[in-house]
Amino acid sequence: MKNSNSHTISIMVVNKPGVLMRVGQVFSRRGFNIDSLVVSSGFDSKYARMTISAQSFCGDLSQIKKQLSKLVDVMHCIEHDNTNSITKELALIKVACDVTNRTEILQIVEHFDSKTVGLNKKSVIIEVTGNSDKIDAMLVLLEDYKVIELVRTGKVLMARGGEET
Amino acid sequence: MNGAEALIKCLEMQGVEYIFGYSGGAAIPIFDALITTNTKIKLIQVRHEQGATHMADGYARATGKPGVVLVTSGPGATNTITGLITAQMDSVPIIVLCGQTISPMLGKDAFQEADVFGISLPAVKHSYLVSETTDIPRIVHESFLVASTGRPGPVLIDLPKDITSAEAEFDLSPELDLPGYTFPKNGDSDTIKKIAKALSKARKPLLLVGHGVVLSKADELITKLAERLNCPVVSTLLGKGAFPENHNLALGMLGMHGTGYANKAVYECDLIFSLGSRWDDRIAGNLEEFCKDAVKIHLDIDASEEGKLLQPDIFCHGDASLVIEELIGYCNKLDIDPWVKKCAKFKKDFPLKYEQSPDKLTMQEVLDEFNTLTEGQAIVSTDVGQHQMFAAQFMNSSRGFNWLSSGGAGTMGFGFPAAIGAALGRPEEIVIAVCGDGGFQMTMCELATAALYKLPVKILVLNNSYLGMVRQWQELFFDNRLSGVDMEGNPDFVKFAECYEHSKGFRITKPSEVKKVLSEALAYNDGPCVIEAVVAKTDNVYPMIPSGAGYDKMLLEAPTEKLDKPTGST
Numbered sequence: 001m002k003n004s005n006s007h008t009i010s011i012m013v014v015n016k017p018g019v020l021m022r023v024g025q026v027f028s029r030r031g032f033n034i035d036s037l038v039v040s041s042g043f044d045s046k047y048a049r050m051t052i053s054a055q056s057f058c059g060d061l062s063q064i065k066k067q068l069s070k071l072v073d074v075m076h077c078i079e080h081d082n083t084n085s086i087t088k089e090l091a092l093i094k095v096a097c098d099v100t101n102r103t104e105i106l107q108i109v110e111h112f113d114s115k116t117v118g119l120n121k122k123s124v125i126i127e128v129t130g131n132s133d134k135i136d137a138m139l140v141l142l143e144d145y146k147v148i149e150l151v152r153t154g155k156v157l158m159a160r161g162g163e164e165t
Numbered sequence: 166m167n168g169a170e171a172l173i174k175c176l177e178m179q180g181v182e183y184i185f186g187y188s189g190g191a192a193i194p195i196f197d198a199l200i201t202t203n204t205k206i207k208l209i210q211v212r213h214e215q216g217a218t219h220m221a222d223g224y225a226r227a228t229g230k231p232g233v234v235l236v237t238s239g240p241g242a243t244n245t246i247t248g249l250i251t252a253q254m255d256s257v258p259i260i261v262l263c264g265q266t267i268s269p270m271l272g273k274d275a276f277q278e279a280d281v282f283g284i285s286l287p288a289v290k291h292s293y294l295v296s297e298t299t300d301i302p303r304i305v306h307e308s309f310l311v312a313s314t315g316r317p318g319p320v321l322i323d324l325p326k327d328i329t330s331a332e333a334e335f336d337l338s339p340e341l342d343l344p345g346y347t348f349p350k351n352g353d354s355d356t357i358k359k360i361a362k363a364l365s366k367a368r369k370p371l372l373l374v375g376h377g378v379v380l381s382k383a384d385e386l387i388t389k390l391a392e393r394l395n396c397p398v399v400s401t402l403l404g405k406g407a408f409p410e411n412h413n414l415a416l417g418m419l420g421m422h423g424t425g426y427a428n429k430a431v432y433e434c435d436l437i438f439s440l441g442s443r444w445d446d447r448i449a450g451n452l453e454e455f456c457k458d459a460v461k462i463h464l465d466i467d468a469s470e471e472g473k474l475l476q477p478d479i480f481c482h483g484d485a486s487l488v489i490e491e492l493i494g495y496c497n498k499l500d501i502d503p504w505v506k507k508c509a510k511f512k513k514d515f516p517l518k519y520e521q522s523p524d525k526l527t528m529q530e531v532l533d534e535f536n537t538l539t540e541g542q543a544i545v546s547t548d549v550g551q552h553q554m555f556a557a558q559f560m561n562s563s564r565g566f567n568w569l570s571s572g573g574a575g576t577m578g579f580g581f582p583a584a585i586g587a588a589l590g591r592p593e594e595i596v597i598a599v600c601g602d603g604g605f606q607m608t609m610c611e612l613a614t615a616a617l618y619k620l621p622v623k624i625l626v627l628n629n630s631y632l633g634m635v636r637q638w639q640e641l642f643f644d645n646r647l648s649g650v651d652m653e654g655n656p657d658f659v660k661f662a663e664c665y666e667h668s669k670g671f672r673i674t675k676p677s678e679v680k681k682v683l684s685e686a687l688a689y690n691d692g693p694c695v696i697e698a699v700v701a702k703t704d705n706v707y708p709m710i711p712s713g714a715g716y717d718k719m720l721l722e723a724p725t726e727k728l729d730k731p732t733g734s735t
Contacts, residue, residue, distance in 0.1 A: 014345050017294065018282060025287055046344075066469035072291040072311055075345045 007061045008053045008087070008157055010165045011068060012075040015041060015048040019073045026067045027054060036089075036154030047075060049165075051156050078164065080157055082131075085165070090129045090153045092117070093139070096146035097124040105145060112138045123148060168298040169198035169329040172262070174337055175305035177204055181233050183224065183589055185209045185217035189237025190277060192264030194329040196235070209589065209618065212610040214241050216582040218248020219608065221259040223583025226569040227544055228590040229382065231258040231312045238265045239277030242285075242323075247576060249288035252319040254573025255403060256380060258312035259319045261285075267327040268296065282323050290318030298331040303339045310341065315348025316467040317380060349466060352483030354491065359479055360438070361495035363460055367436035369504045370396050373419065373448075376403035376572070377441015377466060379565035381485035384408070387440065390489050394499050397508045399427040401442045403572045406562025411541065416508060417517075420448040422554040425515030425708045425721050430508050431456065432716035438462040441485045444474045445573070446712070446734045454715035464488055515708075515721060517558050526676055528552055528627045531698045532559040534679045535597065535625065538687060543595040544587045546570065548580035548604030551633035554706045556599045578607030581624055585611060588620040595623070595687065602628040602652050609661070615693035616665035622693045623686050626658050629702045637705045642730050658697040667692030674699045 013019045020039060027034055035053040042049050054061070061079055068077040080087075097105050098121060109116055109126055112134065118125035128138055132155055139147070159165040166174075172195060176184070186208050188196045199208055211217040214236045221232025236242055242263040252259045266275040282294040291311045293304045301324075308320040364370055372394075378387050384407045391398050391414050398408045399419040408415055417424040419431050431437065437456045441464065442448070449455040452475055463470070463477035464485060471480040481488055519529035532555055535543075541561035546569035547553040553570060562568040569587060571579040584598035605626050615622050632650040639647050662670030669689050673682045673696065686696045709720045713733025 017296075018286070018292070021283065021286055029287065063469065063473060066471070070467065070469050072343065072346045 007079055008051065008081075008155055009061065009065060009068075009077060009079045010157060010159075011050040011052065011077045012042065013048050013050060014073040014075065015046055016073055019048070020050075022071050022073065023050060023052075023068060026064055026071070027052075030064065032064065036152070038154045038156050051154070053155050076164070078159070080159060080165070084163060085157045085159050087131050087155055087157045088129060089132050089135055089155050090127065091135045092151045093126045093128065093142065093147060094149040095124050095126065095142055096122060096148055098122060101145060105142075108138065108141050114138070166335055167194065167198070167330055167332050168301050168324070169194040170202050171298075171301045171333075171335045171337065172305060172324070172329065173198045173202045173204050173206065175302050176206060176233060178337065179305070179309045180230065181206050183207050183209050184233045184235045185211055185220040185586070186235035187211050187214050187217055187237070187241060189241045189264060191238035191266055191326045192235060192241070194326060195262065195264060195324065209614065212613050213608065214244035215247050215578065216608050216611040216614065218245045218259065218261065219251065219576075219579050219582035220586035220589075220611075220614075222248060222252050222257050222579075223546055223569050223586030224590040225252075225257050225259055225586070226583065227566055227587035229380075229566060230590070231260055231309055232586060234259060234261045236261070236263055237277065238263060238281070239279045241277075242281040243279055246285060246288055249285055249319045249321065251571050251574040251576040251579060253288050253290065255571065256317050256376060257319070258317040260308050260312055261319060261321045263321065263323050264329070265294070265323045265325040268325045269327070271325065281321070285321050288319070289321050292321040292323070294323045295325065295328050298328050298333045299335060301328070302335055302337050303341060306339070307341050307343055311343070311346060349468075349483050350487055351491065352464070352481045352488040356479060356481045357488060357491050358495055360462055360481060361492060363436060363462060363479060364394060364396070364438070364496060364499065367460065367499070368501055369434045370394070370436040370438065370499065370501065371430055371434040372396055372398045373401070373437055373439040373442055374398055374404040374407045375401045375440060375442025377464075378404060378407040378485050379441075381441065381466070382565070383486040383489050384565045386486055386489040386493065388412070390493050390496065393493055393496050395501065395505060396499060397430060397505060399423070399431060401445070401448060401572070402557055402570060403568070404442060405557060405568040407565045409563050410561040411563065413509070414505070416512065418557050421450070421710050421712065422558070422706050422708065424517055424558065425719065426508065426511035428708060428710065428716055428719050429511045429515060433507075434459050436460040436462070438464070440464045440489065441466070443470050446474075449475060450710050450733060451713055451715045454717075521676070523676055526674065526679070526698060526700050527704055528555045528629075528698070528700050529559055530676055531625065531627065531673065531679055531683070531700070532556055532599065535683055536560045538680070538683055539595055539597070543567070543597050544569065544584075544591065545597050545599060546580045546583040546587060547598075548600040549575045549577045550601045550604065551629075551637065551704075551706050552599055552601045552627040554634075560599070577604040579604070581605060581622070582608050582611050584622045584624070585615050585620055588615075588622050589618070596621075597623045597625060599625050599627065601633060602626055602630060602655055602658075603632045605658075606655070612662065612665055612668060612693060612695070616668040619667050619692045621690040624693060624695045626695060626697045627700050628655065628658065628697050629700050629704070630655055631702060633704075634706070636703070640703070640705065641724070641728050658695050662693075662695035669694040671696040672699065673697070
């Protein structure tokens, strides 16, 4: 998710079986790798929202967007960048941690405005929310310790102001 | 009423005349409903599911109405995939109904279970796995709408056996639920005015007519537009007939094996206006070189075609009929007499030609004679390969819906079953299937189907005992190392034809027999006939623009020097 060619698109789809496969196929047929994919029911449960980040190695995403819009179950498909949208991601990070380094790790947690959601004698689970760059930066600092497990939700995004997501 | 009966009722409501079907365990309730509903829909009993899909496809291409296929689960359904991709690539509306194992067994490797919904996804415009019996009417009506509107395409409905067997109360005309589905009608008026302005400024304009014009039933309008502008017209393989090929503004097919005069005009034009065509690689060749300095205008019903291969100067999103109709209102006769004269001169200087000698039978001569005898009025379906290109060059189409050929997918085995579909859809017309010896053998089991229903399809098998087009490439680009192209072991096609009741076989071995035998075949209408023409083995198709090359590299005849390996798609 560090790549500068990464694009994020928000797709509103009809909440039906198979729609995820149809959307995924538009990417895979062109050799696009999906970096992150978040799917959840919309405010109206008849619809679902997909937020997809992908790297493109053959130009921009305009062809993909048109192919997605063409799918019968797609309501709309909009590409967003950081300037016109709020982007958030949540990560849970389990770090090996004992009495010798607990204070250092908790300092990092504090610095990134994150919090501990689990703690025992051998490890700590950190919950961090923010844009993906912030999570990446925190992970760099945690490289000095032993990260046991990492789970990221993938990017979710909402257009600013009157724009539609 | 059970689910299967509701299905048949809804097909009746959609005006379905024929179902091309092959039964099996999971489809029994649906075949049963064909009897219990006393439906007027006629079941056409095929011999292989692939044939059923091509028949439905040929029916749709010849009539403009969706063709319907009914097969069973598992292998029955997977045999339809080639037909689905053929229809998908050429934007043809077909509906494929598949029986499926009972819902509780889905995903549990039941007998004859295949994940048909999953397997078919990339080959359909849309698809359904039915989970509620009462959903059947809505899904059927949605399928017909989706298949036949916008850019048409195939729709698959997977029907578990318990769903089709269940009794229920049905609303046979329910509201459709397609909130995400839209398709364009009129184009944007400002864009259409821009097109008119660009045309008015052009000195060497060309109209490029594709399948979209046929599908939109815009053949009369395109003729009106060309005549209003006095603008020459080239056509794609699938656009054949949209503009009458005997019109003095018609330059015929462009592209890899297009006419010399069409390709010369494409190379020289200063504006090219594609209507319902998608700059396919068989047309554009080298995208960087294609009409490099010409203004490019693109009209398409599918927004995702804009800039897919080539960035046009003007893109108009809309239905060809409606856009052309509006455009005509903004257009006047163009002051381009020198260009029109030049195109006429191209026609004179670079005509289609072939070698005629009493000892050598060529595909072109047979096709040319067939065209003369039928006055260019027959419905012609083709297979894929050399015979297809020669048919495109020598069999004229005077109207849309008369030329049925697998363009995008290039499906061998398409031609003959497609002709069966066309013969059922338009029984009053002459239907000719032009096949090679290779392609015909892929689906020739359907001769049983044609014979059973006594369909007077004329199957012309141009037999050179080779996969001719591949052999041509091996000769030109692979030092004539022939690999996997020799059709050694071909059957006696005449004997084969005659082993079915109502079916007849003819053979042509020399030029002097062509007219006589073809006339006899045209006079035989009690069932299908196979006309085997034993043609020269190693003729090549020209003109030819090697794949991926520019139009300046067109070969009008056999090259004298060794050619580089082609750089374009297959």
